[in-house]
Amino acid sequence: MRRTSGLSLLILIFVSLCLITFSLLSVSESRADQALGEKMAARTTTYYEANTKANQLLSKIDAQLANYLRLFSSDASSTPESSYYDSCRQIADVIPEVSWDTDTHTVSFAIAITESQQLAVVLAVDFPKKDTDTLYHITTWKIVNTQDWAVDTSMKLLRTDMPESET
16 A cells, blocks of 8 residues: 655645635626726716716807807997907806806806716807907816815724624
């Protein structure tokens, strides 16, 4: 009868345990990656929905500014630029989602992305000198946090919610 030391059996058990551990780690990592991917997809979807709403509102603003320019062109005024900006002041009455700043001649609005973020847009309205000039240029198109971010630095090291019988 031949006696073996069992070294090959120990190596086989060790390799099997390593393979099982690595496979469990891979499954755990893939689940975490899937959850992160789903969160990122939802976040991207909400951002582009807000971006689409902002572009639709931008289209309304563009049409309204072109309308003011047409009305202004038919009116022979001695101060064309100030008359144009005076008529642009009414844009907040026509499109309630926007606000007009008389000092800087800007139109601004914000579209909600999440409860704590919004897409802020500011347009500087320009008086066109030529037919090929634009009616505005975008000065701000960015995501703004609407709530302060509070860092949670607490660490629960001692469990205090256990019943009396378990302690």
